[in-house]
Amino acid sequence: MQFKIEKKLKDSLGRVGVLETPHGVILTPAFVAVGTKATVKSLNPDQVKEAGVQVVLGNTYHLYLQPGDEVVRDAGGIGRFMNWPGPTMTDSGGFQVFSLGAAYGKDMSKVLKITDSSLLIPERFDDSDAPRLAKIGADGVSFKSHLDGSIHYITPEKSIEIQHNLGADIIFAFDECTSPAEDLKYQTEALERTHRWAERSLIEHLKLGGEQKLFGIVQGGREESLRKQSAKIIAETNVNGKYFDGFGIGGSFAKEDMSTAVKWVNEILPEGKPRHLLGIGEPEDLFMGIENGVDLFDCVLPTRLGRNGTVYTKNGKIIMTNKKFRDDFTPIESGCDCSTCSPRHGGAGYSRAYVAHLFHGKEMLAGTLASVHNLHFIVNLVKQIRQSILEDRFFEFKKEFLDGYLKG
RNA sequence: GCGUCGGUGGUAGAGUGGUCAAUUACAACAGACUGUAAAUCUGUCGCCUUCGGGCUACGUAGGUUCGAAUCCUACCCGACGCA
Numbered sequence A: 001m002q003f004k005i006e007k008k009l010k011d012s013l014g015r016v017g018v019l020e021t022p023h024g025v026i027l028t029p030a031f032v033a034v035g036t037k038a039t040v041k042s043l044n045p046d047q048v049k050e051a052g053v054q055v056v057l058g059n060t061y062h063l064y065l066q067p068g069d070e071v072v073r074d075a076g077g078i079g080r081f082m083n084w085p086g087p088t089m090t091d092s093g094g095f096q097v098f099s100l101g102a103a104y105g106k107d108m109s110k111v112l113k114i115t116d117s118s119l120l121i122p123e124r125f126d127d128s129d130a131p132r133l134a135k136i137g138a139d140g141v142s143f144k145s146h147l148d149g150s151i152h153y154i155t156p157e158k159s160i161e162i163q164h165n166l167g168a169d170i171i172f173a174f175d176e177c178t179s180p181a182e183d184l185k186y187q188t189e190a191l192e193r194t195h196r197w198a199e200r201s202l203i204e205h206l207k208l209g210g211e212q213k214l215f216g217i218v219q220g221g222r223e224e225s226l227r228k229q230s231a232k233i234i235a236e237t238n239v240n241g242k243y244f245d246g247f248g249i250g251g252s253f254a255k256e257d258m259s260t261a262v263k264w265v266n267e268i269l270p271e272g273k274p275r276h277l278l279g280i281g282e283p284e285d286l287f288m289g290i291e292n293g294v295d296l297f298d299c300v301l302p303t304r305l306g307r308n309g310t311v312y313t314k315n316g317k318i319i320m321t322n323k324k325f326r327d328d329f330t331p332i333e334s335g336c337d338c339s340t341c342s343p344r345h346g347g348a349g350y351s352r353a354y355v356a357h358l359f360h361g362k363e364m365l366a367g368t369l370a371s372v373h374n375l376h377f378i379v380n381l382v383k384q385i386r387q388s389i390l391e392d393r394f395f396e397f398k399k400e401f402l403d404g405y406l407k408g
Numbered sequence B: 001g002c003g004u005c006g007g008u009g010g011u012a013g014a015g016u017g018g019u020c021a022a023u024u025a026c027a028a029c030a031g032a033c034u035g036u037a038a039a040u041c042u043g044u045c046g047c048c049u050u051c052g053g054g055c056u057a058c059g060u061a062g063g064u065u066c067g068a069a070u071c072c073u074a075c076c077c078g079a080c081g082c083a
Helices: A045-050 A060-065 A069-075 A078-082 A094-102 A156-166 A184-207 A224-236 A255-268 A283-291 A301-307 A352-360 A364-390 A394-407
Strands: A002-008 A015-021 A024-028 A030-034 A056-059 A088-091 A134-136 A141-144 A151-154 A170-172 A214-218 A246-249 A275-277 A296-299 A310-313 A316-319
Touching: A002 A364, A015 A364, A024 A030, A024 A364, A030 A301, A030 A364, A045 A364, A056 A060, A056 A078, A060 A069, A060 A088, A060 A151, A060 A156, A069 A078, A069 A156, A078 A088, A094 A134, A094 A141, A151 A156, A156 A170, A156 A184, A184 A214, A184 A224, A214 A224, A224 A246, A224 A255, A246 A255, A255 A275, A255 A283, A283 A296, A283 A364, A283 A394, A301 A310, A301 A364, A310 A364, A352 A364, A364 A394
Parallel strands: A030 A056, A030 A296, A056 A088, A088 A170, A170 A214, A214 A246, A246 A275, A275 A296
Antiparallel strands: A002 A015, A015 A024, A134 A141, A141 A151, A310 A316
């Protein structure tokens, strides 16, 4: 894996780069499609490719439980297994520490809306009795499988071992994604744990061969001091002079704090290595991240929103099941050249009315068509942002796009 | 014509004297979703409302009762059986 910066965005941390992996080149900034269980939900690789996706991200926890990382290894690695010839990444399972732990059974996401004042209470409320499928232990996390209830203890070493079996081009250190509801004391403890786990991940990775592909993950919640401390420690973590090959920026933010948190971190991380803002991907977040030095994003929103009936347009998101679309025979977005909206193979393209009909009829194709459009929309947006930096018109493009998108 | 069973909110279908504006499901309408426990979840779903409540409703019309979707009578409609 090799990363080159081609151009920097003036007066900011932003940059355009090229990331070379064993399975192909990723032009950055880039949006990574999430394919948790070695599939981008409802899409086949041709559709993923046609949406413009360059790289797909699978998940350690999910693939370890099913079908098992050894099966994926024996298949020839995640890319071969899922018939995706391009670059791949795997997340370490660190997010499941949150989603199956503190967030389990709760209406909580990693991006906190500042209006949720109940989650901003200063003291950590003790909800350790609350049911959860992930329990944090001394040197790892005990997961109770959401599939069959079996118990699995994932340590940093185990996560790295699994990821080596999965065989992606880029892998992540095992971390603890904390809940945005945690207080400073807990965030501090968790951060120390994540830092210890980072070093152990690196040690194990080197033990298993140590090709250049392991990203360390910066945490620290919403706290400036913790974010900066974490960036410094993760950047400096090394074993016999071997450092992380790139960085993930993980954990929870208040939406309003996201830009400062990313900036704090990227001002400290070494410039020459790629940075991946984990799990973030609303259009306004992409501009923010890129302007602040992020090279890679992944997010479930394009596919999840798509499956659930919401699609992106340059004038904002729309819900396809709304009554007004039942007889709207225009495409989801006029001028969009995704394979849902644009004429292909002699057809005229799918209309809003048709997609709405498929959703109402609970047809599988509904989620596919909407996911194709959404993935194309987001991936293409990042490409356009990249191009705007190359052409020295990033800020103009940002204003033009967000004016339409947020006010539409 | 006789007999039996049945007619409940957009639909299916609970309820068989008070706690029923009526369980539930579906449909409808609106919303949520940020390293995927998610093709999922939430809310509304008779009319009006100053959100306290008010009004009209369980085929139709009467009746019994303090009180009826629930009991009685007649009628209308449907299914089945016998003629």
